[in-house]
Amino acid sequence: MTDHAAHPLTASGLRVGYGGRRILGGVDLTVRPGAVTAVIGPNGSGKSTLLRTLARLLSPDEGSVTIDGRPLSTLRARELARALAFLPQAPTAPEGMSVRELVARGRHPHQSLLRQWSTADAASVEAALRLTGLDDLADRDVQTLSGGQRQRAWIALSLAQDTRILLLDEPTTYLDIAHSVEVLDLVDHLCVDLGRTVVMVIHDLNLAIRYADELVVVHEGRIAAQGAPEHVITERLLETVFGLTARVVADPVSGRPLVVPVGRRRTRPSHAPHPGESGDTHVA
Numbered sequence: 001m002t003d004h005a006a007h008p009l010t011a012s013g014l015r016v017g018y019g020g021r022r023i024l025g026g027v028d029l030t031v032r033p034g035a036v037t038a039v040i041g042p043n044g045s046g047k048s049t050l051l052r053t054l055a056r057l058l059s060p061d062e063g064s065v066t067i068d069g070r071p072l073s074t075l076r077a078r079e080l081a082r083a084l085a086f087l088p089q090a091p092t093a094p095e096g097m098s099v100r101e102l103v104a105r106g107r108h109p110h111q112s113l114l115r116q117w118s119t120a121d122a123a124s125v126e127a128a129l130r131l132t133g134l135d136d137l138a139d140r141d142v143q144t145l146s147g148g149q150r151q152r153a154w155i156a157l158s159l160a161q162d163t164r165i166l167l168l169d170e171p172t173t174y175l176d177i178a179h180s181v182e183v184l185d186l187v188d189h190l191c192v193d194l195g196r197t198v199v200m201v202i203h204d205l206n207l208a209i210r211y212a213d214e215l216v217v218v219h220e221g222r223i224a225a226q227g228a229p230e231h232v233i234t235e236r237l238l239e240t241v242f243g244l245t246a247r248v249v250a251d252p253v254s255g256r257p258l259v260v261p262v263g264r265r266r267t268r269p270s271h272a273p274h275p276g277e278s279g280d281t282h283v284a
Contacts, residue, residue, distance in 0.1 A: 008033055009165055013063035016053050023049040025221040036191050037199045038212035042242050046221045047201045048169055055086035055167050084165040085158035089173050093142040099153050100138040103128050106160030128159035148179030168200035184211045205259045217241055233257040
C-alpha cells in the first residue's frame with residue numbers, strides 16, 4: 001500500500017441545499033490529517049450532508065472542497081477515488097458475493113484498459129483482509145456475516161482502494177455495543193498504526209468522544225464547535241445544541257468526558273438490592 005502522508009481535506013464557505021431548503025449555511029473546515037474526526041450533532045443538523053459534500057456526492061451551491069489544495073470539482077472520478085473513499089450507511093452487497101470479491105472491488109479505481117488485474121492488486125486485497133481480521137472469512141458470502149463482520153468487510157474494501165482518507169457515514173448504525181466497539185477499534189487502528197485520516201458521522205456521543213481525536217459539532221447547518229473532546233464537550237453545549245440536560249464526568253476508562261443524561265428517572269429509587277445484599281437473579 002502507498003505512503004499516506006499529510007494531505008489536508010478542506011472545506012471553505014460551503015453552502016449546500018436541496019429541495020428548496022438550505023442545509024449547510026457557510027461551513028469552513030480543515031480535517032486534521034492522520035486523525036479520527038467525528039462529526040456529531042442532532043438529527044437534521046446537516047452532518048451527513050457535510051460528509052456527502054466532502055465526498056463530492058453533493059455539489060455545493062457556494063464554496064469549495066479541496067484536497068492537497070486542489071478543488072474536488074477538478075478531479076477526475078478515478079483520481080478522486082484514489083484519494084478518498086466513502087462508506088455510506090448500511091451498504092449492501094449483491095447476493096452471492098464473497099468477502100474477497102467485495103474487497104477486490106476496491107481495486108477498480110486502479111484498473112484501466114492498459115492496466116488490468118495484477119499481483120499488486122491481489123496483494124492489496126489480501127493486506128486489507130488481514131488488517132481487518134477477515135482472512136478466515138474471505139470465502140464466505142457477505143450476507144452470512146454478522147453486522148460487525150460485514151462492516152469490517154466494507155472497511156476492507158475501502159482499504160483495498162488504498163486511499164489516504166476514509167469518510168464513514170454512521171459506521172455503527174444497526175450494530176450492538178460490542179460490534180460498535182469492534183468497528184471503532186478498527187478505525188482507531190487505521191489512524192494510529194496506518195496513518196489514515198478518518199472522518200465519520202456518528203450518533204453515539206460517548207463513542208464519538210472515546211474514539212475521536214477531533215470533534216466537529218454541527219448545529220443548524222453550521223459548525224458550532226470543533227476541537228479535542230475535552231475542550232468541546234460541556235454541559236452548556238449539550239443543552240444548547242442537543243437540548244439535553246446532562247452531567248459531564250470523567251470516563252473511568254479513557255479519562256475523557258463522559259455524558260450522563262439526567263432524564264426524568266433521576267429521582268426514582270431503584271428496588272434492586274444494594275451491593276453485598278442478597279437478591280434473586282433470574283436469567284432467561
